[in-house]
Amino acid sequence: MRRSKPLYFLYLAISFLAISLLLFIVFSRLIAYFKTADQVAGRFYALGQKAVNYRPVFQWDLDLAAGRQMEEQTLEKITDHYLSSYYYHNKLLAYGNKVGLKDHFTDRSRAKVLQAAADMSQEGQKTHSTTISHDLTLDFYSEDGTLVVFKDRVTSYFQLYQEDEFILSDYDTAQYDVMLLLEDNFWRVRHKIRSDILVEPGVKVKSPCIEVRGDQFVYDDKPFTSKGINYYPAKFPWDKFWVNFDLELLKKDFNIIRSAGFNTVRIFIPYEQFGGPDLNPTHLDNLERLLDTAQEYDLKVIVTLFDFFLGYQTENWTLADRHVEGITSRFKTHDAIFAWDVKNEPDLDFDTAGKNEVKEWLSFILKRIKGFDPNHLLTIGWSSPEFITELHEDVDYYSFHFYRDPTELVPYLEIDYDKPLLLEETGQHSYSAWFYPFRKTRKDQAQYLSEITGIIRTHNISYALWTLYDFKNIPDNVVGTLPWRKGIQENFGLIDKRNRRKKAFDLVKEFNLGYE
Amino acid sequence: MTGILMVAFWNTQASPRVKLLSKDTLVAGQVEEILYQVDRDEPLSLRLVVLHNFGVYSQKATVNNCMVSFKTSSVIWDHSGRFELTLYYQDKVLSKNIITMVPGTSYAPEVEAYCGPKQILAGGEDFTMVIGSSLDSLDNPWPVGTEITYRYVFKSHAKLRTAKTKVLHSYVRFYSDNESGTPVISVAKDNSSRNEFDITIYPNHPKSFKLSYDRAHPYADGKQITTIVTNEIIDTLGNRIADGSMVYFEINTSYGEIMQAMGTTVGGIADITLPAPAKAMDWSVRAYIEDYSQSNTISIPYLPSVKPFAIQWTKDQQLIIGPVTGFLQQYVPNYTEMEVMICADHTEVTRTIYSREGMAFLDVGEMGLEKGTYTVTVGCGGQIKGKTIMIK
Incomplete structure (x- = not known):
């Protein structure tokens, strides 16, 4: 009994602490729950939802219009209502959702639209579709301002499904003759008739940029080999880069990169941070400063678009289209750009977003960039060499990432490719921690890079290493929160956290200076 | 499908050859079938994909006797326009055709x-x-x-x-x-x-117009109605202006007051009716239709509504006013207002009294005024009379 007394005391003390802790957690959660503002906005039907999800590019030609002089405000309203009719019609074809049709089609044309959709649905068919661009030519505007007739050359894309099984997808360029009537303050579609198409190829302006001849890059009529490095500043990796943009720091880093014998840097444009379809002008200006600085230091830049992007659904394509239009058309003649890498490691999204969806989106966006910027090269930064030649028709050169054993790289390089190859990311970390069994040293890192550069030299390919710096703070959305995963990602640099050059730095510098 | 298309073009050797037998111009609503000839007599399942006015439509059919026929029961075949037809065998494109659907013009439209x-x-x-x-x-x-x-x-x-x-x-x-x-x-x-x-x-813009007025008598009795009326207003082309056109009337009195009234035209004529003022004055009236035209200015005089009347000063210091008669010799109505002003060098007293049977009385003695000479002024219906009195 005497012995058990301290035991009882201990038991009571532990129970008391456990119950207190439990109560503390429960109450804190409850307080947090009641204090957190409700997400009220999400419960309402979003006004102007179409503007959020659907923004095809359009342009009007008013020169040959007969009738009343078109007013700017009316044209804006006509455009808005007419494009909305596509948004709601596409919703009908995809989900059988009839919302919005009454506002955008007159009774007679709505009957046609609904019957055609019902016939499709009867066959078990549906389409996911979006229009990409509208070239509109106004033919006629009535004197009382209630009727317009115009031609619309539409480029659209659709995916056809039967019984929820994907059948096929295609682009469609068609011209429609359209009559709209103003009823109850809505411009409604009265007639929409597919007519003979007139497709005019876009005008391309050529500027001195890197080109592809056979399996080689050519710049200024001379073969060009990219000796590149993936770049974030040491203190501001990933999403911290653009919000902490510092030109002086950039110049310092570019100086180091150039002095280490590199001629290319690869950077990333985070989709959401750059404003999605509504591009952030400050970030765009900073991108221009970065490109100008690269030019100053005689560096070429691989601009990786759509970082942390997941909007692969057809309905959202136009948003990505606005994003890419804003960036690529602005810099289409910038000499510092080596290429647009349309997406970093999209193959990692195959499982979550669907391989078909991702590939269709990539193909679409590559075609669109080619239209906005015909001058620069295009590629996709596949995470794995297995996907090198996916969508080979749409890219100008093949890019892939490689972090496996160097000997496994050789078979992929021995294949005879029809386009140049760029090993866009490779490297080895030098992370070691007592709890991490697969630790690597700086020596291991140098060894790995020595082997990789040897293979690069043998097969004479372009490359870009991962990365210049060891990072101090890696955001959670990059590799998660586990300490060893973050630890690995933090230690891939050629320069360590105390700004000392690792052994790998000198090795790579030596390689670069002797590699052409 | 770009990928599918490419593969399809390279593998046409293995694919059946087809030919569209339907005409390339058909009448909407009168299409019986879309018929292809196939170079094989095997029961191959072919898919037809049609791009039409309102989307995509797909159908499957099986080859029979070297022919494949697609039903045209869907409503899309009732629409006119350019139809793009693509025939697939599995993933391969066998043919691409365009059919123009024209409207039925054999019946009256x-x-x-x-x-x-x-x-x-x-x-x-x-x-x-x-x-x-x-x-x-x-x-x-x-x-x-x-x-x-x-x-x-x-x-x-x-x-x-x-x-x-x-x-x-x-x-x-x-x-x-x-x-x-x-x-x-x-x-x-x-x-x-x-x-x-x-x-x-x-009618187009109205021309200038004229005003006239009508009233039972010229006296400012505060009750009688005066009607001010335009002539028939016409536009520059001789059309009577539209009914309901608004005409604004502006009246300036000889006392410097401005009044405004509005009338709408019926049969090209607009009018307003106003009660006569309660005291004698002159009206100057002008009318206009905003932004377009205006009338001449007319003058309407209003005479005092009562005739000159007598004021008596009695020994017991009372003022007897009257008899006050109107323009038809009748006594003014009971409770007709009269303003009495009694003034001396440094004193001014005003009283309002009311008539009864044409007469009015004011007991000045009860007013407690100082002794002396005063001037009395009495105003009634625009008629003003004065008298000098001595308070003892």
Whole structure:
């Protein structure tokens, strides 16, 4: 009994602490729950939802219009209502959702639209579709301002499904003759008739940029080999880069990169941070400063678009289209750009977003960039060499990432490719921690890079290493929160956290200076 | 599908060859089947994908006797326009064709027409626009170049116009006549179907006009009605201006007051009715139609409504006023207001008294005024009389 007394005391003390802790957690959660503002906005039907999800590019030609002089405000309203009719019609074809049709089609044309959709649905068919661009030519505007007739050359894309099984997808360029009537303050579609198409190829302006001849890059009529490095500043990796943009720091880093014998840097444009379809002008200006600085230091830049992007659904394509239009058309003649890498490691999204969806989106966006910027090269930064030649028709050169054993790289390089190859990311970390069994040293890192550069030299390919710096703070959305995963990602640099050059730095510098 | 397409073009060797037997121009709503000839007599399942006005439509059918026939039960075959047909065998494209669906023109069309603006001004500068198109029984517009007839009928004359349709529409302008009224416009195709519109030609801008007035007597009795009326207002083309046009009247009194009243025209004439003022004054009246025209200015004098009356000063220090008679020799009504002002060098007292049987009294002695000489002024209905009194 005497012995058990301290035991009882201990038991009571532990129970008391456990119950207190439990109560503390429960109450804190409850307080947090009641204090957190409700997400009220999400419960309402979003006004102007179409503007959020659907923004095809359009342009009007008013020169040959007969009738009343078109007013700017009316044209804006006509455009808005007419494009909305596509948004709601596409919703009908995809989900059988009839919302919005009454506002955008007159009774007679709505009957046609609904019957055609019902016939499709009867066959078990549906389409996911979006229009990409509208070239509109106004033919006629009535004197009382209630009727317009115009031609619309539409480029659209659709995916056809039967019984929820994907059948096929295609682009469609068609011209429609359209009559709209103003009823109850809505411009409604009265007639929409597919007519003979007139497709005019876009005008391309050529500027001195890197080109592809056979399996080689050519710049200024001379073969060009990219000796590149993936770049974030040491203190501001990933999403911290653009919000902490510092030109002086950039110049310092570019100086180091150039002095280490590199001629290319690869950077990333985070989709959401750059404003999605509504591009952030400050970030765009900073991108221009970065490109100008690269030019100053005689560096070429691989601009990786759509970082942390997941909007692969057809309905959202136009948003990505606005994003890419804003960036690529602005810099289409910038000499510092080596290429647009349309997406970093999209193959990692195959499982979550669907391989078909991702590939269709990539193909679409590559075609669109080619239209906005015909001058620069295009590629996709596949995470794995297995996907090198996916969508080979749409890219100008093949890019892939490689972090496996160097000997496994050789078979992929021995294949005879029809386009140049760029090993866009490779490297080895030098992370070691007592709890991490697969630790690597700086020596291991140098060894790995020595082997990789040897293979690069043998097969004479372009490359870009991962990365210049060891990072101090890696955001959670990059590799998660586990300490060893973050630890690995933090230690891939050629320069360590105390700004000392690792052994790998000198090795790579030596390689670069002797590699052409 | 770009990938699928590419593969398909390279593998045509292994694919059946097909030929579209249906004509490349068909009449909407009269298509029985879409027929392809196939170079194999195997039960191959082929898929037809049709791009039409309102989306994509796909059908499957099996080859039978070297033929494959696709049913055209869907409503899409009732629409006119350019149809793009792609025939697939598995993932391979066998043929791509274009069929133009034309509207059925063997029957008289339905005419669809729109007209506006419906209200225009006379004078030939303003116009209404009439838009017409003809449709077949399945709501498909007839082809470009269809002639539409527009007829404008007004009073004893008519205008006839024809216009050929451009894309989905044709239109004409009918300019207004010099006369106001309600013309009828009809739109027809070969007299088969007719759409009618009434439009209104309103008179153009009004010309200057004149004012007159009417009243029972010229006295400012505060009760009698005065009617101020315009002459018939017409526009520059001689049309009587539209009923309901607003005419604003502005009245300036000889006391510097400004009054405003508004009347609307009926039969080109606007009027206002106003009670006469309670005291004698002159009115100067002018009328105008905003932004367009105005009248001459007329003057309306109002005479005092009572005749000169007597004031007596009695020994017991009372003022007896009256008898006060009106313009018809009658006593002024009971409770007619009178203003009495009693003034000396440094004193001024005002009283309001009311008449009874034409007379009014004021007991000055009870007012407690100092002794002396005072001037008394009495005003009633614009008539003013004075008297000097001595308070003892």
